[in-house]
Amino acid sequence: MSPRRARRAGPFDRGDKGAARPVGAFVPGLDRTEDWPDGEWRVRRLTGGAAEKVYRCPGCDQEIGARLPHVVSWPAWPGGEDERRHWHTACWRNRLRHGPGRSRY
Structure with a gap:
């Protein structure tokens, strides 16, 4: 495979040090914990290059289109x-401004 060719992400993605980790696992330094009135959340900011699917x-x-930061x-x-x-x-x-009904939470 050419080094320039992008690989499709599998059930594991790579952290900063290249160690495989399950998608969704909390990674200190990459993910943040945020306290909101609706609870405590783990948050990961994805760059456009990391977003390969449409959500x-x-x-x-x-x-949310592919290649858009989110x-x-x-x-x-x-x-x-x-x-x-x-x-x-x-x-x-x-999300808290819009009230219930517009969100899954």
């Missing part, structure tokens, strides 16, 4: 990574 934002119900968040409790969601960055910041 649906739970905040606005619009698509936020991935999940509850900070054990097993919360199973509830991981991809958000537009602005939708994540403003």
